[in-house]
Amino acid sequence: MANIILSPNWALKETDCTTKSAYTNRRKFVTTLGLGAIGFATLGGCTAQSQDPDDGPLDKIPENAPRDGFPASRNETFQVPERELTERLLASSYNNFYEFINQGNLKRVWPLVDDYKPFPWTLQVSGEVEKKLTWDLTELIQSMPLEERIYRFRCVEAWSMTVPWTGFPLSTLIKKCNPNSSATHVKFTCVSRPDELPGQKKATWYPWPYFEALRMDEAINELAFVAVGMYGEPLPKQNGSPLRLVLPWKYGYKGPKAITHLEFTRKQPGTFWNELQPREYGFLSNVNPNIPHPRWTQASERLMLSEGVENRIRTQLFNGYDEWVGDLYPDEPRSPVGPIIR
Ligand code: MTE
Numbered sequence: 001m002a003n004i005i006l007s008p009n010w011a012l013k014e015t016d017c018t019t020k021s022a023y024t025n026r027r028k029f030v031t032t033l034g035l036g037a038i039g040f041a042t043l044g045g046c047t048a049q050s051q052d053p054d055d056g057p058l059d060k061i062p063e064n065a066p067r068d069g070f071p072a073s074r075n076e077t078f079q080v081p082e083r084e085l086t087e088r089l090l091a092s093s094y095n096n097f098y099e100f101i102n103q104g105n106l107k108r109v110w111p112l113v114d115d116y117k118p119f120p121w122t123l124q125v126s127g128e129v130e131k132k133l134t135w136d137l138t139e140l141i142q143s144m145p146l147e148e149r150i151y152r153f154r155c156v157e158a159w160s161m162t163v164p165w166t167g168f169p170l171s172t173l174i175k176k177c178n179p180n181s182s183a184t185h186v187k188f189t190c191v192s193r194p195d196e197l198p199g200q201k202k203a204t205w206y207p208w209p210y211f212e213a214l215r216m217d218e219a220i221n222e223l224a225f226v227a228v229g230m231y232g233e234p235l236p237k238q239n240g241s242p243l244r245l246v247l248p249w250k251y252g253y254k255g256p257k258a259i260t261h262l263e264f265t266r267k268q269p270g271t272f273w274n275e276l277q278p279r280e281y282g283f284l285s286n287v288n289p290n291i292p293h294p295r296w297t298q299a300s301e302r303l304m305l306s307e308g309v310e311n312r313i314r315t316q317l318f319n320g321y322d323e324w325v326g327d328l329y330p331d332e333p334r335s336p337v338g339p340i341i342r
Contacts, residue, residue, distance in 0.1 A: 057093040057110040062241055064119045065234035066138045069146035072166045072229075078149035080320075085150070086161035087306035088231040094304070095238045096155065097257060098206060099191065101199030113237035116196040118258065121242045127264040128183035137242055141228055144168040148232070149225060154287045154319045156251035159310075160301045165246050166229030171220040173262075179216075183264035187213040188245065191258040207276070212245070212256040213269040213283070215328075223248055223324050249321040251285045282341040286332060287319035294339040 095109040100116075102108050121137040146166055154160045174186070190210040194200040200208045218224065225246045228235060235241040240257025247254050253273055263269075273281035280294055289299045304310045317334065318325050326332075332342070 071232035072146035
């Protein structure tokens with residue numbers, strides 16, 4: 001297949017952001033509450049903000065999403081003190097979710113999500129496990145103590161955000177799956193519902209459903225997080241409702257959204273973007289300013305705060321999480337090299 005069709009169009013223009021009117025509505029609401037971006041950043045423990053029905057992107061939280069445990073108390077270990085939070089409206093209106101492809105503007109996912117009805121949702125577990133499992137997700141979420149973590153989020157396209165996620169550690173879920181010692185990797189497969197997901201129906205050149213994978217030592221790292229919410233509320237559909245992975249030391253595409261299936265394997269599975277463009281997207285895909293993408297630098301990034309407000313900052317090794325994950329990657333380049341795929 002021609003590269004021009006397969007290209008994820010990563011590296012889009014800033015004009016692909018939120019509509020002005022949606023932003024202005026949100027802004028008005030925020031001003032009424034007397035909170036600006038700094039206010040959001042300093043709200044302790046709970047970042048819930050009420051919804052304005054005209055907000056558009058923020059109105060895409062499924063009505064039947066479980067809300068027990070929301071807003072969750074913040075785990076103070078995971079903070080990003082040097083940054084303000086990205087404004088919630090921007091984080092839910094500037095998205096990558098190819099199941100909802102929008103030919104005109106790939107980032108504008110939220111207007112396309114209305115047919116997608118995530119709940120009820122089942123999560124299946126198979127492969128190298130004691131016993132195959134199928135969980136009802138609402139029951140699973142209710143059995144998990146939820147917490148909030150603020151993480152840096154870095155896309156391979158060299159834009160970034162700072163987001164408060166609600167969820168639970170992936171290691172807790174993996175313990176419940178009871179994998180055999182023969183498992184070396186875990187594969188995550190995402191939703192397959194072409195009737196609800198216009199991208200799956202139209203963009204037939206992609207190998208649907210989306211799939212990703214981790215080594216077991218990565219999957220049980222303390223940072224690996226299953227998010228079921230953000231900004232104190234359940235996930236909007238465009239952000240991966242009903243559940244997604246957040247791996248803050250890796251590029252965003254390693255974090256699959258709308259996961260339906262975990263499979264424990266004995267060897268390294270393939271991944272969606274690696275199989276499509278192996279010369280650009282590797283298996284590990286750790287954030288690393290020393291390894292340029294073949295088509296652009298990864299030494300710096302656009303840190304997005306709200307529509308039209310962003311700062312150019314230097315990218316940090318492992319996105320600033322070296323102390324958590326550095327030991328997992330002795331071969332990761334610590335000084336500049338040319339484009340290599342890892
Ligand atoms: N998961 C699925 N199922 N489909 C996708 O297209 N895109 C990935 C990742 N997970 C994607 C996905 C990419 S490229 C990024 S950067 C993040 O989701 C974007 O998450 P966000 O839209 O919440 O910022």
